[in-house]
Amino acid sequence: MQIDALTLDSPFILAPLAGYTDLAFRLLCREYGAGLCYSEMISSHGLVYRQQNTIDLLQSVADERPVAMQLFGAEPEIMAEAAAIACELAAFDCIDINMGCPVKKVIKRGAGCALMREPKLAAQIIRRVADSAKVPVTVKFRSGWNHHSITAVAFAQMAEDSGARAVAVHARTWTDGFSGEVDWGVIRAVKAAVKIPVIGNGDIHSHEEGKRMMRETGCDGVMIGRAALGNPQIFRAGAAMLPSRHSRLTALGRHLELIARFFAVERVLAKTKNHAGKYFKGLTGGAAIRARLYDCKSFAELQKTVAAYLGREDL
């Protein structure tokens, strides 16, 4: 898959997940074969006001590239300035604009999926960001606002005309939230309507299913979100639907190494345990392992516990 001059070595892409897709997790998914990883959503206001916790979200290293930084906001001027600041402070390959987030806090400010109800404003935002960014701009949105308003095709055409170099479509509406059926027909219709690459998204649970989405909708790439949590192996061709315990512990062990490389480990302990717990979802005996990991009082104890599990022959 190609976004402008950027060639991805795999069409499997890590979706932006607030609270999860930080540098360590993105790099881990890259190591397992993801062709491109998206950052957590980054507040345009936070960047413009140069808030340190927002700037921290831009943290990146050369080994993880290509990487996309995702911005959210509703004011064209602020979004353009934020894009310029991001380009000045960090090296990355794409800027994505969040036009799909359904969360109240974001919608209330007219950002995220609310922009699907304001296509003229959305067009201005895309145009201004594309003019000020030094990298290609992508846009992520949904099927539409609700089932009476499935506007993804017109929205994708608007994005293309406004300067977007690829679009990602989460084929659910705002009213669907994160459940309800994903409509592959919407992805197929968007693909037929634009020339820029189309990334399909929503409920892909395996590499195989992702390939089927590309085959059946014609989309150029697939974006995987929740199914990658605790399962970065999903990006590997031929990966088992349910990884073995050994494979899970190996991936988690590597994840912990990367967290230790980039972050102040004790400060991110709660978040780390949350990530760690995901590795044992759906595994027989997983609840006991999860409980043990949640009990750890320090990062070092967590790391030791994972290493001990890994060394056990019976797992």
Ligand SMILES: Cc1cc2nc3c(=O)[nH]c(=O)nc-3n(C[C@H](O)[C@H](O)[C@H](O)COP(=O)(O)O)c2cc1C
């Ligand atoms: C915990 C969580 C955080 C998310 N954060 C973002 C975000 O920051 N930006 C965004 O565009 N979408 C965000 N999403 C939506 C995902 O990127 C994706 O579109 C959605 O989860 C559907 O894909 P999936 O079924 O593969 O998870 C988030 C979803 C979840 C569950």
